[in-house]
Every structure is written in structure tokens, then in C-alpha cells.
Amino acid sequence: MRISVVVCTHTTERYPDLKEAVESVLANDYDDREVVVVSDGSEAVHERMLADFGDNEEVVVHLHEPNSGLLTVRNVGADLASGDVVAFVDDDALAHEDWLAELAAVYERTVEPWSDGGRASSPRTPGETRTASEEAEEVLAVGGKMLPKWVAGEPTFLPEEFYWLIGVTHRGFAEEAGEVRNTNGSNISFRAEVFDALDGFDTDVGGRQGDNHLQGGETELCARLREEFGVGVQYNPDAAVEHKIFDYRTSPRWLVERAFWQGFSKRGMQVFVPESTGEEGQFLVDLLLRFVPERVRGLVEEFSVAKLQQLMMLVVLTGVVGLGYLYGVVKWR
Secondary structure: OOEEEEEEEOOHHHHHHHHHHHHHHHOOOOOOEEEEEEEEOOHHHHHHHHHHHOOOOOEEEEEEOOOOOHHHHHHHHHHHOOOOEEEEOOOOEEEOOOHHHHHHHHHHOOOOOOEEOOEEOOOOOOOOOOOHHHHHHOOOEEEEEEEEEEOOOOOOOOOHHHHHHHOOOOEOEOOOOEEEOOOOOOOEEEEHHHHHHOOOOOOOHHHHHHOOOOOOHHHHHHHHHHHHHOOOEEEEEEEEEEEEEOHHHHOHHHHHHHHHHHHHHHHHHHHHOHHHOOHHHHHHHHHHHHHHHHHHHHHHHOOOHHHHHHHHHHHHHHHHHHHHHHHHHHHOO
16 A cells, blocks of 8 residues: 655745655655655745755655645645555654554555455445445544654643644543544545545635634545545554644743634634534533543642643633634624
């Protein structure tokens, strides 16, 4: 099974991180692979890509003009890919050396009823029914765990329940392997023909209603995956990718602003993609009925400033997400 990994960037400032990301994929112990690197509208970035990877047969280098945004160039990269599976990693991430092998293991553990020898030949027609046993055998998308790589040191005040604000798998996400709605966009993959059948990422997600604060490209795509094919993303926590957490992402002010717009985006997804909702509600229930009481008990049993800070931040961020959601309710009445 050939896996193509798409990595994109748009500025020379981000290029050193992109180079590390590409090198981490090339260092994987899975041989049947390629990396598609796309410059989003920057000739300078493209020239550096060619200088570093132009002679590497495992790397496809492409310049997309003009600058069009991440979702567009991800689709461009997927169109250039030759693999049976197309995977995505951000330019500030580092793949573990067994990441591709762990993704492939999930795809290869079953043979789909609608495929030939384990390699999908044609995706199920939207709306086509399958038996329960056939549904259970289909693996169309696989994602893995995002781990933090603290570039500026780990903040003692940030609760793990809100690691999703910094692009890291949070406490409360699936603890074991199994089907989920979606994984992080920097650690997700799809069978190539299924990605094509879905027409890739909706490039208008960030521009609906003229508001670029709306986020959730992978959420929207995976909602369509479930709607059209009846399955979600298979989560493999052993397929790990590290996300670099730069200093600005550990600023309380940045986290609060991020929380507000994430709440806003969740309301937007609820309006534009009703099929994408559900997991957030369960997370909120777990947060209020499980995590907060556990943290209060832990603070009473053994007081520490860090525990108090994390409990306070948990309450603050929950409230700010709620405010962002309410703002979305008003905007999209």
C-alpha cells in the first residue's frame, strides 16, 4: 500500500519547520511512500523546496499560485499524489518513525467487500446500503494521536482537557483505538479514491458568510465521509505525530482568543454541517460531570498552585468557548 503525505507552507519563516516535517516523514521505516510538498503562492519557498528535495525521487515539489489557503493547497497536493492513501501533516509537526506503518496497519488489517486484494477499486456509491458485517469491515480513513512538542516549555496552567486548542489530542478524546468522527488535521489520512469521491476539503469552510474565523476543515470533511459512506475515521493512538508548540501558543491571551473563535466555529459547523455535531456535547458532559469534579477532589486532597491554576483556566476557557458559541448563535440566527 503506497501512502502519499501532503505537507504545505506559505512563508519562508515557516520553511525550516516544513523541512523538518518532510524529513521526519522520510525517516519513517515504511518504504512504500512519497511526500508531496506544496508552496502556497511563494516562489521563494518553492525555490528552497527544489534545492532541498528536487533530486529526491520520493518527493514531489509543487508551486501553487496564487496564495489560496491551507485547504486549497491540501487538495492540490492530494491531486498530485500517486498513493493508495493520502495523508496530511502540518508544516510544524514531526511524524514518529513508525507513523506510516501504524496507519497502513489499520488499512491492511481487513479486506473491504468492495475492493480487490485489500486495495480499494471503487468507493461505495453515496446512499448505497451495506450489511452490518460489511460496514464493520470498511476502513476508509485513519488518523492518529497528536503529542505536544514544547518549544518554549510546558505551561503549568494549561489543563489537558483543552489541549485541542493547541492542536494536541486532549484528555477526553478516545483513549483506545476505534472509530471516531475525526482526528486532528495534522494526523489524518484517507483512501485516495474516497478522498476524490468526496471532492476533498471544502475550501469555503473558512469563508462562509464572509468570516474567516470559521474553522474545521477536517471536521466538515469527515462529517461528509460519515454521511455518504456510513463510517467514520479509525483512530490509532500508536500512529503518533508531534506538534510544535511555540511560545505564542502558550500565552493566556492567545489561548482565550483561540477558545472564543473555536466556540464560534463549533456553532458554525453546527449550522452548516449538522452531521458534524455530537462529540462536542459529550465532551461538555464529561467536562462538567467528570473532569471538573475530579480536579476539585485532587486539589482538596493535595493542593498545588499548578492544580489551582489548571482548574481556574479550565473554568475560564469553558466559559469563553461558550461565549464564542453564543456569538455564533447571534450571527447565524
